[in-house]
Amino acid sequence: MPGNQPAIRTNVDIRHLNSLGLPCRAAGWCRVHHWSALQQALADPRFAQQPHLILGGGSNVVLVDDFPGLVIQPDWHGIDIVAETSRTVSIQVGAAEPWDRLVRWSVDRQLHGLENLAAIPGWCGAAPMQNIGAYGVEFSDSCVAVDYLDLSTGQSHQLSAEQCQFGYRHSIFKTTAAHNWLVTGVSLQLARQAPFKLTYPGVREALDAQGISEPTPAAVAAAITRIRQRKLPDPASLGNAGSFFKNPIVSRATADALLEQHPQLPHWPAGEQVKLSAAWLIEQCGWKGRRTGPVGVHRQHALVLVHYGHGNGRQLLHLAGNIQQDVNNRFGIALQPEPKIIQSS
Template sequence: MLTIQSNVSLKSYNTFGIDATARYLVEVDNDEDIQTLLQLPDVQTLPKLILGGGSNLLLTQDFNGLVVKINIKGIRTVKEDQENVWVRVGAGENWHEFVLYCVERGLAGLENLSLIPGTVGAAPMQNIGAYGVEIKDTFERLEAVHILTGQKRVFTNEECRFGYRDSVFKNELKGEYIICNVQFKLQKTPVFHVSYGDIQKTLDQMGVKELNIKAISDAVIKIRRSKLPDPVEIGNAGSFFKNPEISVMQYEHLKLMYPEIPGYVINNEVVKVPAGWLIEQCGWKGKRFGSIGVHARQALVLVNYGGGKGTEIKQLAEKIQSSVEEQFGIRLHTEVNFI
């Protein structure tokens, strides 16, 4: 049974804890609810905001339309062979809890993506990634409902056009589909990814003798908790900016002026530079401006200490972008979506 609420505070629906108001809000528990909802004449004319865990958005104003909160649950094995297991997951499942579900059952491929906030349905939209692994590496397909027609469609890995924190759902199909479920192809025999970041160092500190996916998951959780604030304690959306990719020539030029600048070569053509390092060099790390600021341990994270406005965080982000561009000639782009 669908219940559409009016004038709902979205403070508890976004990890920044921004107290914006939705004109209408409805929670959906299955695909049929979505299709029924989209057939309602009054709903068809309203602007819509599809909401998962609210961990990748910044509310800069009230939303004068319908917020659709996706609560579709369920995890089931679709098929398996000697090497792989295919798992289908409801879009409303908590991402980290799903990763732990896989780790506990020895299903490899997602362990490096432990403790990333949000829901399963939002993961392919952003092509979430961490520590050398991205969603696209294990993603097989998803089912989505077209908002205008109510028709279901299957998207394959190729059709999602995954890029760095990017997909077709952030570009030409932005705002056109509601993701209902996602299917992953996971491995019974793991391929370990421990060279990125501090994973190997943390594993050594933990005294891990025999490598396994639970140890990697535990190490990633330990690293993330040491660097990133808990949204329950301090409002944030994790990494606010993407790590920029620049040409090898530009990187070499910057290295002459800043010998300590870190970078990771990709395909011998481009270099990924940590956005957090650039922001820190510009003096933003740990800066506080009233109710908002830049986190003291991770310059990549903008925070709401309580009572901050989305417009204030947006203005801070723009100032950071300008200062980084002025000093390094690099334009930072946001991971977070502005509403």
């Protein structure tokens, strides 16, 4: 059907489609919201032999080179209530809905569950990828299921939250099994009443400062948004992808050995293991606030690498590599990048 044909643009500058603002030209770009359009786009002889890249809000990717294939942005929209009980509200959300719009939609309806995840950039379809998390809450806490299209077969599937294998900044969608999957939507269950998670440093204080002793979901979301705005650079004015490295998770023995030498190293339990503060490790190596040409480490947050403009992905990766090397040499810890690195070689 001609009406289903995706409008593919060629040789597209996608600098404005990634929050780091890294320069990149894509051989092709399109937005799609049904399988037949996707199928036609994937079969287009200009791109059939090339890789494709699924892109949401571009807030967790490092575009290193020009992209030789087709960049596909999903266009599934909508936030729909699919079931309600006296205690819960179940919703289905399209992949292209901005995550923070969903959070605001939920807190406006006095629903609990997403308030701590306010102001995280990106789209809902990417939320399951790394199981987004902040202020003691993760996407997996509310997720019921994820719908995806297998691009190699055109079949739609649904995975339950358990099948998604959620972990710390991890899910099945980050594994090779999922390399050809496009998330079309997510199903969440929110609560009409639930205890708030306010133990993360600064949250209770932010509410107190507003004179709020009995918070609502909207008040918690607003407090967390304010804290984040103070701490994190806005990609609209300074390119960044949020935390560039994951907090490393190490064995109890490794943590004990490190803590003996560095008792001030912030750490948290992670099941049988221990999660260490990557920001602290980086700061100890003297990287916080350091700039090398067009890229650097944010002066307020050692985990956030920034692009000041007129740089490129290679320069950012070079900086990240130097940080990784220093942390490894000094502490014996291998830091892992959090964003997806997109490079041709």
